[in-house]
Amino acid sequence: MKKMLLSLAITAALAGCGGGETLEDVKKETPAVIPAATVKFDPANGVISVPNDLLMSGTKDGTLNIPGELDANGVSISRAAYANPSMALGALDGWSSQVPFKIDLAFPPSISLDATSAGTPGAVRIFEVIMGASLTDAQCSVAPAGAACKLVGELTFGVDFVTKGSGDAVAIIPLKPFKAGSSYINVLTTSLKDSEGRSIKPSSTYGLVKQETPLITPSQLALQGAVNSYENVVTSGGAISKDDIIYSAAMTIQSVGPVLSTIKSLLAASLQNQALPRPAVQVPEQPMLTVEQVFAAKNITGLSPAFAGVQYQKGNVMLPMYLSTPTGTAITDLADTYWQGMCDSAVAVLGYKAAAGDAFPAEPISVNDGTCAALSEGRLRDLGLDTTKHLTKYNSIPKVQSMADVPVQVTKPILPVINMIRAQIGMGELTMPAEGWPVVILQHGITTQKESMLALTASLAVQGFATVAIDHPVHGERGIDVDGDGEDDFNATTGSVLAYMNLQSLLVARDNLRQSAADLLGLRLGLNFVNDESLNTQDVTYIGHSLGSIVAPAFVTQTNTPLAPQVDPLFKVNTVALASGGGGIASFLLESASFGPFVQGSVLLSADTAESAEFAAYTQGPAISNCGEADYSRAFTSCAYKEFTAALTVAGETTKIANIQGVMTQFAFASQTALDSGDPTNYASSIAALGTPIYMNVVVGDGALNKADQVIPPMTVNNPIAGSLPLARLMGLTTVAQSQPLTxxxxxxxxxxxxxxxxxxxxxxxxxxxxxxxxxxxxxxxxMQLQIASYLATRGRALSIANTEIVTD
Incomplete structure (x- = not known):
């Protein structure tokens, strides 16, 4: 995590877009003016605020061009080098939909930002636009890439976003996620004032390039063309004039769904194409075992007698793994295991085709090249053009690295016992439906395992449900034993949480989330081919806890999005229950009472700053007396970080504390941007549009002794759309505190x-x-278990709330 983010050496990436030597000469000839506050913007000298689509300039594969991605010979860096948070952005086809960001300002001595003006409607305006080279708009498809083409509309202050002063910057805080794949232009206006009441001015560079008079060099003309296209489009609606604008910058939001959508399509194609692996859940014959006996073997006693009425079985399903296998046993050996495309990016293919002309190979040059062309209607090829093969909307077919034999946990009601329990609680006798038991897919939380979800099986069996469950990647029975010694080298259940939520390589963390969702898609389809007629695989619901709730929106969005009438029933999940989930992963991890100190301590240790070195020395000295051996485990790192920052606070080291907070802000920006395509917030609107019924519970606390959820906070301080309750709101859930009658x-x-x-x-x-x-x-x-069972039993048409003393509206 060295040299984290926003001291980006942007000059190299923008050499073709900036002012250049001649622009400097022009600036030198400009008469001196009274010092004024300005917007920081001088791309040729590496002065730029992100997000900014100027970092798309010259892209060869449709991803952001981050300085340092190419070596001195123009060769792409290694896959492992993208573990650096700054470099990770270079694997993406756009910016985050939800992370707050800043636009930096420059002030002369004794002058500062008028914070009131920064938070006033009109100081910052955001316009949704269609950019050139559009994939969806015919008119804009022929416009130049990087230029604004068409105005869609303006976002509303206080509804879609808010702004505020933040030191020498104005912060823009989304209240709703920006639309994935869409483009926006951020505009600062003359309503933004300094402490003297004067309007902030454009930078000299921006002032020059927004002029109508053509500049001299090709790079100046390119930047001038981009800026003028921004201003022309946002003023085309008549709501703002060019005289009001002191700064404008485009940002394209990254795509979040194409890769998982492609995986679903490939799974569906396996029904007809025998060359594609088709998952099938297999449950072999085995001795009768109950969940009660499973618990007893683990010395878990004193539980409901209903667990004696739940049959426990084990099976398996073969699933495609898009994560590659590490070659070493250190956490850094996971750095290059993130997903990779099987083909060249369509952007690279189009560029090569235009340059090669008749020499472009019309016929496949290899088996994989032919497969790429066949799966993409010719848009993708494998011609050796794209060495990184980052997965984007331009390159959405992931490479299958291996096939995994994934253990499956299965439970079913044992009728004599279950009916005895039902009689005791006044419920009628249960019989197995003619179609078989309806099935609940269970998905566990981070650092636990599928067996932890057995705790729900008694209440579900009483309602007549069977269940199936698998481990998340790198959890439980799916740990990774690299050296073959019989001990897992990577297992988030028995070892470090970093094996899954990998802070050392954000792309690996993102793709663990996507692998979890992809596995659930494979499991759902594989249920249709289970060798057990007692399961009704056309009636499937889902329960997720914690991480199982986090990956649910991506899974449910894909599995319930219509594909074809004959296929849709094989994927459908009719009802969903989520416990203790949340969105805005980077924000809630940093503010989590349970994980936050560990995350922040790990980030600081790797930040390559003076405070980082001081903290590293602290972990080797003072921290050991109170935190134990410096093993950098979650417990030690959390303890050491809390003690270190507390010591700085007591010593009045406000500058150091501010510097540490700056590191965390930078990390939040980089990590959320990298994690976006796996983040549930970006699927919330799709969930709402699909109409899939969802129940969710959140521990908000009582305001006294019982605290709110200490792992995933209901709300976060620094991001209003992160946490549990914002996710519920974005998914369209209604808050209730009393039973809801059958509808x-x-x-x-x-x-x-x-x-x-x-x-x-x-x-x-x-x-x-x-x-x-x-x-x-x-x-x-x-x-909680009563509510979930009653909700699923009625397929979302009723909800029982028995104990109203422990819930609130």
């Missing part, structure tokens, strides 16, 4: 619990750190 159409709800903790849906045990006591924790577990 004709399914409904979607969020229930806020005042008691309990992050894991309450699975365990009645209290969490001392969350302030939950034994009685309230047990009550919360009972209530």
């Amino acid at each position: 004709e159409a399914p409904m979607s709800y969020v229930v806020k619990f005042t008691k309990g903790h992050h894991g309450s849906v699975l365990t009645p045990a209290p969490d001392v750190g969350a302030g939950s006591n034994a009685q309230d924790s047990a009550a919360t577990t009972t209530e």
Whole structure:
């Protein structure tokens, strides 16, 4: 994580777009003026605020051009080098949809920003536009790439975004995610004032290039053309004039769905094409075993007698792995295991085709080249043009690195016992439906395993559900043993959480999330070919806890998006229940009471700053006395970071604390941008549009002893669309605190619990750190499981809330 982000040496990337030597000569001839506050913008000298589509200039594959991606010979850096957070942005086809960002300003001595003006509507205006070389608009498809082509509309201050002063910058804070794949132009206006009440001025570079008079060099003309296209398009609607504009910059939001959508299409194609692997869940004959016996073998006792009425079985399913296998056992050996395209980017192919003319090979030059062409209607090829093969909207077919034999956990009701339990609680006798038991897919949280979800199987069996579950990648039975010694070298359940949520390589963290969603797609399709007629694989629901809730929106969006009438029933998930999830992963991790200190400590250790070196020395000295051996585990790093920052605070080291916070802000920007295509926030609007009924529970705390969720906060301080409750809002869930009667159409709800903790849906045990006591924790577990079971049993048409004392609206 060296040299994290926004001291980008942008000059190299923008050499073809900036002012150049002649522009400097022009500036030298400009008469001196009274010093004024200006917007920082001088691309030729590396002065630029991001997000900014100028970093798309000259792209060969449709990704951002980040300085340092090419060596002195013009050769792409190694895949492992993209572990650097700055470099990771170079693997993306655009910017984050949700992370707050800043536009930097320059002030003369004793002058500062008028913070009131920075937070006033009109100081910053954002316009949705269509850019040139559009893939979706015929008129703009022939316009130059990088130029604004057409105005779509203006975003609304206070509804879509807000702004505020942030030191020598104006911060732009989304209140809704920007649309994936869409483009926007950020505009600063003369309403932005300095502390003297004067309007902030354009930089000298921006002032020159926005002039109508043509400049001299090709690079100047290119920048002038881009800026003028921005201003021409945003003023075309008549809502703003060019005289109002002191700065404009385009930003294209990265795509988030094409790769997973392609995976679903390939899975669907496997139904007809035998050359493609078709998943099938297999459950071999095995001795009768109950979940109660499984728990007893683990010395877990004192549970509901209903667990004796749940049959436990193990099976397997073969799933494609798009993550590659590490070659070493250090966490850094995971750096290059992120997903890779099987083909050259369409951008590279088009560029080569235009340059080669008749020499362009019309026929495949290899088997893989032919496969790429066949799967993409000729848009993609494998001609050796694209060495990095980053997955984007221009290159959406991932390479299958291996096939994984994934263990599957299966449970089913044992009727004599279940009917005895039902009779005790006043429920009628249950019989297996003629079509078989409806199936619930269970997905566990980070650092746990599929067996942890067995805690839900009794309440589900009482309602007549079977369940299936698999481990997330690099969890449970899916750990990675590199050296073959029988011990997993990477396993987030038994080892470090970094094996999955990889802070050393953000692209690996992103693709672990995508692999989880892809695995669920494969599992869902594979259920249709299970060798067990007692399962009704046309009636499938889903429950996710924590990480299982985080990956759910991506999975559900893909599995429920219509593809073809004959295929859609094989993927459909009819109802969803989410426990303790959230969106805006980077923001909630940094602010998580449980994970935040570990994340921040790990980031600081790798930040290559003076404070980083000081913290590293602290971990080798003072921290050891209170935090134990310096093993850089989650417990040690969390302890050391909290002690280190507390010591700085006591010592009044405000500058160092500010510098550390600056590192975290930079990391939040880089990490959220890298993680975006795996983040649930970016699928929330699709979930709402699909109408899939969803239940969600969130522990908000009671405002006294029982704290809010300590792992995924309900809300975050620095990002208003991160956390649990914003995700629920974006998915269109209605907050309820009382039972909801049976309705004709399914409904979607969020229930806020005042008691309990992050894991309450699975365990009645209290969490001392969350302030939950034994009685309230047990009550919360009972209530959460009741709500989920009643919601799924009615397929989202009713919700039972029995204990209204521990929920709130």
